[in-house]
Amino acid sequence: MERVSESAVAAARDLRVMFSRLRRRLMEVATDDDLTPSQTAVLIRLVKDGPASTSQLAGAERVRPQSMAATLAGLDRHGLIVRTPDPDDGRRQLIALTPVGRKHAENDRRVREEWLVRAMQDRFTEPERRIVNEALALLERLND
Numbered sequence: 001m002e003r004v005s006e007s008a009v010a011a012a013r014d015l016r017v018m019f020s021r022l023r024r025r026l027m028e029v030a031t032d033d034d035l036t037p038s039q040t041a042v043l044i045r046l047v048k049d050g051p052a053s054t055s056q057l058a059g060a061e062r063v064r065p066q067s068m069a070a071t072l073a074g075l076d077r078h079g080l081i082v083r084t085p086d087p088d089d090g091r092r093q094l095i096a097l098t099p100v101g102r103k104h105a106e107n108d109r110r111v112r113e114e115w116l117v118r119a120m121q122d123r124f125t126e127p128e129r130r131i132v133n134e135a136l137a138l139l140e141r142l143n144d
Helices: 006-029 037-049 054-061 065-077 099-123 126-143
Strands: 081-086 089-097
Touching: 006 037, 006 099, 037 054, 037 065, 037 089, 037 099, 054 065, 054 089, 065 081, 089 099
Parallel strands: none
Antiparallel strands: 081 089
């Protein structure tokens, strides 16, 4: 087995920590309502992926189905989701966004994006932003 370089270990660790912190910061920036980060994450996933079952959402968010059920109950109380029978399996329910839920999720995404744009503008010079964009292009290879 090939030995892993110290620079690869450091880069992986630092990248994971930085992205975790950035993700938390972006969740804090979202509209100041009483949704939990887990509830906000589910709203975002439903916008991105469309309707899903509780078990699909739990798998995607890497939580137990019981935890997802509690998250969904909170979203249901806020009127942000609707449950409908799965047309392929009547025993299951599909979770989808209500119009209010979609508007809420899209507004949260807009607020986070505006914060990030402003932070990039205020905290980095134009040459630094180019470096960030070049680094992001390199990091995209991780997804290939």
